[in-house]
Amino acid sequence: MKVSLNWLREFVDLPETIDDLRTVLDDLGLVVEGIANVGHGLEDVVVARVDEIRDIQGADRIRLVVVDAGHGPLEIVCGAMNFAVGDHVPLAPVGAVLPGGFTIGERTVRGVTSHGMLCSPRELELNDDHQGLMVLDGLIEPHVGERLLAALKITPDVVFDISVEGNRPDAWCVEGVARDLATRLRRTLRSPAGASTNSATKSDSFASASIDDPDLCGRLTVSVLRNVKVTASPSWVAQRLQNAGMRPISNVVDASNLVMLELGQPTHPYDAARVARHTLRARRARPGETLVTLDGVERQLAKSGRGLGDTGEDLVIVDGDDRVLGLAGIMGGASSEISADTTDVLLEAAFFDPMTIARSSKRHALRSEASNRFERGVDPQLALRAAARYAAILSESVPEVQWLANPIDVHGTIPIPPTVELRGTDIARLLGVEIAPEDVTAILSGLGFSLVQKRDHVQVTAPTSRLDVRAGSEGRADVIEEIARLYSYRRLPRHNPSWPELGVLNDRQRLRRKLRDVVVDAGALEVWTATLGSDADFDLLHRDQPRVRVTNPLAADESVLRATQITGVVRAWAKNYERGLGDVILAEFGVVFAHPSVTSEPRMTKGGAGGTLTLALPRENERVTIVLGRPDDDAKSAVALWSVLARRLGLQDVVVRSVNEAPRGLHPTRAAGLVDRSSGALLGYVGEVDAELVDAVTTGSPLRRLGLLDIDFDALADARLATRVPSAVMMPSRFPSAVLDLALVTPQRVNADDMAYALRQASDLVEEVTLFDVYQGPGLAEGTRSLAYNVRLSSSDRTLNENEVTRCRAQLIDAAASLGAVLR
């Protein structure tokens, strides 16, 4: 919201510098997002008449212009072309300092001396127009030599662009900002003058008003203004509107906008001649009704929207023929708009239910200065004061205007300001510091709260402009916030709380950190790929499966929640590969989603209005996806990486077990599941990226194998699924070990880890079993391979003798035989 300093100063004395005011406003939570100077540095600029235009030899972009600013002919070099002899233009004479501190001096161009500068609106910082000089004819009646500021009736001003928070319905106007400043600075707040009715004729002899739906329209006032002449606004009105970023239209419309900017009450002027029976009625729109709003769009009314709990309720204002004139509080219709011929005005000033306005405005995607204020809550007691101010402003341009007596004032349901009990300890309990009662009183009464001292508490009643203040304990917090805000947050002492509970990470978080460290230590770079992807991406690995879809994506290719990280990481790798930077391991730690209809564990949670529904949400699965893209990487490097991770994470026994049906994205014949031996849980997959996927995400297909590790972190973090090594350590035997090598011809279907496990179980003397060679080929039967294990035997209390070793060897061979293996 743009607020002018001159305007604020009508309400409160503000001798402070601009910087000091900015600091105060920021500290009040009225954050200044920009400061603009208007009409500054124009003191020396005068109106000049163009008397002659001459070409300059050898130059086609500039001309010599002879002007008169009251002191005889002056030669000026000028690059603009948009004016003619006889036009009046602004002249900055030599010595003038323009906005931005630019000093005009004499200068010589192509042998011609220029004695000043003719200016464009942008050079004067009046507006952004830089097409040419500011030609004054048509804008004003120019007089040669007159000061430009006087000619344009501009008063230099400073405009603050203030961001007003959603809980400050009162601050959306000059008076509201001024009230905060006056209270903070302990100064008097002045009110602008309003007019009084000046006709003996009663309003209800000319017009009438009624409310059909008192829950939606709390108050409807109608003032009748007769003898109106539609003209331009006085210049101060026009300037105020322009400074606030609004375009002046006509005195009747501008006065309405000015009152809104000043007091915060939106009003709506109707041409009485175009309102049947001079009657305004507020009612719910009926299904099927339409309205062409002032922006020229036809709106379907009372049509339920997509929004949660949006029943499609619209509040409209209709005339005596039940014709819809406008969407109440949001935008009027074209049919009763003020025109040049308007002579009688019906001025509506009302209070509408904020939520109704908010929903309608959202559903129709229609925001206006009025709806922004109504949806936050306009002071329900402001309507007639606003009408009086409106009449006062209008009478400046139309002194003969008649405001009929007893404006019509119909009431619906008006919210009653809550009363809050403030006990002695409440402030210190919330803020941590006592605030002197006289400060509290000064602050609250300055803001318009009324205070009644009771025996053990103060009864605080909010002003009607503060519909944001709630009742009960919530209202108490609201009131204390106001006290703190006006007292200044910066004056509240800081305190360091302490508590006996320790700050710690839980097991899952520690495991995540450890896993990340190990992966990074192995040489991986961590990537962050998109959560939202296209249908085509989803189909790469999850064709025909239900997907979790965004209702309102920014782009079609960002509309589906990912069900895998593999595609994203492979694509990230491919992009680097195409730049010649593909010799890397990439890893992503993130979440993938499964539609509630395809997961056995949808997340059930409460939702909907009031949290009364039970919703099935997607299953979120945290995964760690590692793509190994270095020149010699393949499934084997992925397995090697896994074996390191498993040991570093303290997993007891995870089998790398071939799968019949690898998930899509993995190389179908080079994939294995990571299966916890004792729980049977699947902790992820290891293998290679399917070449078909690499093809699909690259332009030229790189002939390189990519190792892949896709770990289910949720399973890994669950100690019931991923069995940890026992915390008690194994004490190595101090006696010598015996080492055996066993080459076992084993059926292909027998897993090498299973064989190792069987060997470990064969005897208590087995300390460790390590696979050291795999052979397949000539000399071995089809469907078998030779697995060579290194078996270390030891005992904690003795050196093993030859017999024991021999017996153990036999036990090992028996164990191998139970899996169909024979000694080679």
Add this chain to the structure above:
Amino acid sequence: MSTSPLADLAQQTTELLAAIAALSTLDALRDAEASLTGKRSPLAALQKSLGALEPATRKTAGAELQEARRIVETALEERRADLRREARRSSLETDRLDLGDVIPSDVHWPLAAGHPGLVSLTQRELEDVFVGMGFTVADGPEVESDWYNFEALNIPPAHPARGLWDTFYIDLGEPETVVLRTHTSPTQIHLMERAVATDSLPIHSVMPGRCFRRDTPDASHLYSFHQIEGLVVDRGITFGDLAGVIETFTRAYFGPDISSRLRPGYFPFTEPSAEFEVTCTICRGAGCRTCSSTGWLELGGCGMLDPAVLAAVGIDGEQWSGFAFGFGIDRCAQMRHELSDMRALIENDVRFLGQFS
């Protein structure tokens, strides 16, 4: 009766189909394509001969030829698909490897430095600061119901405040009931509900995580980003405690010459609410372009828990009070590392990734 030029059509078709069936490799198929369905195909020759026919016969003959062509082309495409499948099957068979047989120590593993991501690195540093201050860390889901993301946080449906968050809605349940979380605040609600259910108040916790806002990406915004949220619910907690925690954190994370200040703000879930600013890390408070000459940079929001939020989760506001704060992890990274374009975070260029340790 004159012999139709298409008298041989059936015969020709049969021969073509047989030729297609006989193709045994993709290479052979590619070589034969022109003579089967292309320019050198008998069908193309027949097509030419149609020109000589009476218009009426030409039409029927044309249709027959069209049908024959369709049959042959379909057969060719099916054969191509079969051969492709066969080629893939055989290459997969050649590739087959029992990963259980891999001997990790045989794998060549060149030594190279890896790097954590900038976001996770920053998150860890922030967590460490808060853990040192006595906070635990809690995680939460990225998809939430409107109840957790909004209503329990005192933002009822259609409340204008919902407009402050540009929300991605998910196509599940009633319209606008499921969202990608727009902030980490729903995790507060989960924590408080859990604490009430297990009678385990107080809470001193920070909640980092990924959030989403429907905001067109540019140098300073991505549609997904990371926040860290703090929540304290305990006895006798005040606004002064909040200001103290913010200040302690600021100095611990940014350094002793950076401090914090609070100014009034608005969040539906806190009252009083504040924005917190820290000394501009570029000019150290002297005033520069980055901080619009104010010497301060806005970092996050905070406030005392609104009684409506405590009520929504069933915490007795007479006994317990608390505060919450939240700010951007990515924003901290941006401030500390002078990151000029946030989009670098998701571009995953290894030259960018290899800088963080």
